[in-house]
Amino acid sequence: MAPDPQSPRDEGMMGSVRRLGRTLLRVLQTRLEILSTEITDERLNLTRLAMVALIALFCVQTGLMLAIVFIVLAVSPEHRLMAIGITALALLLGALAGMVWLRAWLKSRPPMFATTIAELRKDRERLGGAP
Secondary structure, three states: OOOOOHHHHHHHHHHHHHHHHHHHHHHHHHHHHHHHHHHHHHHHHHHHHHHHHHHHHHHHHHHHHHHHHHHHHHOOHHHHHHHHHHHHHHHHHHHHHHHHHHHHHHHHOOOOOHHHHHHHHHHHHHOOOOO
16 A cells, blocks of 8 residues: 555644644643642632631720720729720721721732733733734
C-alpha cells in the first residue's frame, strides 16, 4: 500500500489541533487552579474575620454593660439618669465611628479574584483581544 499524499497533511493538521487543544486545556487548568486558590484564601479570610469580629463584639458588649453598671452605681442617685444618657451617647458615637471605619476598610480592599482577573486580561492581550 502506498501512503496517501493527503495523510501526512491531515496528520499534521490534526496534530496542530491536538496541540492547540492541549495548550488551551493547560491554560484553563492553570486559571482554575488560581481561582481555586483565591477562593480558598477568601474563605479563610472571611472565616477569620467573622470569628474575630464575634469574639470582639462579645467582649465589647460585656465590658460596656459592666462599665455602665459601674458608672450608674458610682454616681449619686440624682445624677444616675444623666450618667445613663451620657454613656448611651458615647456608645452610639463609638458605633457610628466603627461603621464609618468598616465601610472605608471594605472599600479599600482589593477586589476578590484580582489575580485571576489579571491573568485572564493577560491571556486576552496575548491573543490579540482588546485590553
